[in-house]
Amino acid sequence: MIEILPNDVLLFRESRNFTAGESHVALSQEPLPHTIAGALMGLIYHRADGGTREKLLRLEERRKLAGAGRLDEWAPGFSLLGTFFALNGKALFPLPRDTGLVGEARGKAVVLTLHEVLGRRTVVARDGENLTRHFKAGDGFVRPEELRGYLNGAEEVRFLEKGAVYIHEERVGIGMRETRTVEEGLLYRVRTLRLREGAAIRVYFDSGEAEVMEVLGEKGLLKLGGESRFARYRFIDEGFPLENGELEVKAGAILRLYFATPLLPRNGLRGVLEELGVKGEVVKLFTGRKVRVTGWDVQLGKPKQTLYAYPAGTVVWVKVSEGTTMGRLSKAGGMKELGYGLVIAGVLR
Numbered sequence: 001m002i003e004i005l006p007n008d009v010l011l012f013r014e015s016r017n018f019t020a021g022e023s024h025v026a027l028s029q030e031p032l033p034h035t036i037a038g039a040l041m042g043l044i045y046h047r048a049d050g051g052t053r054e055k056l057l058r059l060e061e062r063r064k065l066a067g068a069g070r071l072d073e074w075a076p077g078f079s080l081l082g083t084f085f086a087l088n089g090k091a092l093f094p095l096p097r098d099t100g101l102v103g104e105a106r107g108k109a110v111v112l113t114l115h116e117v118l119g120r121r122t123v124v125a126r127d128g129e130n131l132t133r134h135f136k137a138g139d140g141f142v143r144p145e146e147l148r149g150y151l152n153g154a155e156e157v158r159f160l161e162k163g164a165v166y167i168h169e170e171r172v173g174i175g176m177r178e179t180r181t182v183e184e185g186l187l188y189r190v191r192t193l194r195l196r197e198g199a200a201i202r203v204y205f206d207s208g209e210a211e212v213m214e215v216l217g218e219k220g221l222l223k224l225g226g227e228s229r230f231a232r233y234r235f236i237d238e239g240f241p242l243e244n245g246e247l248e249v250k251a252g253a254i255l256r257l258y259f260a261t262p263l264l265p266r267n268g269l270r271g272v273l274e275e276l277g278v279k280g281e282v283v284k285l286f287t288g289r290k291v292r293v294t295g296w297d298v299q300l301g302k303p304k305q306t307l308y309a310y311p312a313g314t315v316v317w318v319k320v321s322e323g324t325t326m327g328r329l330s331k332a333g334g335m336k337e338l339g340y341g342l343v344i345a346g347v348l349r
Helices: 033-047 050-057 059-067 144-151 209-216 268-276
Strands: 002-006 025-027 079-087 108-111 113-117 120-127 130-132 140-142 156-158 166-176 182-195 199-207 219-224 229-235 246-249 254-259 280-286 291-293 307-309 315-320 324-327 329-331 342-347
Touching (some): 033 050, 033 079, 033 199, 050 059, 108 120, 140 144, 144 342, 199 209, 209 229, 268 342, 324 329
Antiparallel strands (some): 002 229, 079 199, 108 156, 219 229, 254 342, 291 307
8 A cells, every 4th residue: 555645735636627817716626546546657657667667557558559449448557446535544435425414413424214105215314213304415534444334234424524634725826938937917826735634645556566666665755636746655564444355135135335436437327237246226326426537648648538437435225136245345437447446335224
């Protein structure tokens, strides 16, 4: 596992167009997995010799696949399980979206459930001894032990608000000519992320960690995000905090699928279920606005194709038609090797 510790603010700019000018603000979003993977690959490119570089990055294969219109088949010579914020040495996971806030409680979300009224099923939250349809969405992070309890049927989840992990910090800049002189009217503002003390970004590997560490060394510096700001990194001998055991799901049960990282579906939710080997009916999808996944392709010298991912924290409830046994941790969708599509399974009680 790699832990990344920024030296300063970070900028992971959203994909919409940005032009310098007093009325324009470049907004930073949370880092997407391929951004972190790209920073590692850039460092590998500069550090590795020719043979090792090709083994880990597979650039020649990528060039050929791009020429054949099959770039989606490319994968590097290592695989990331996912990228996550961390606080005080513990990885943090997005608050599951099938939870809600009831009343004035802070830092505690209620796990939603199904309730049947006059033959119709509806989603409700538990408020003490009563059921209510009056709740609002929460936004934050959960620790591994809270996520484990949630997946095993806990009725409440304690979470950290995002302000405990990072804050937004605004910077002002000005456009400059090639002569390094300022240009009138090109003031601009950038809203960056500053991680709180004790916060970091953690990168968990699915395969190839030893080969990457051999090239990068146990610790060092890398450039991360917009403006290529420096961050420290270090390899830590620590596994993923959630166990990959087996989950037995009986026919008729409601399976809960939690997307721990953004997921790029190939054929909608039906395609995701097919990849996971799950047969059943989607009962409910809890998600938010899809995340645009794009960027600049340095190798090909052009913008990457824009893709749309379900955001991390998305939850799907599936009524299983055939009993099955599946792994707690699975991967589905596109760009799995770059940290997308980590699905963690549980059962709705």
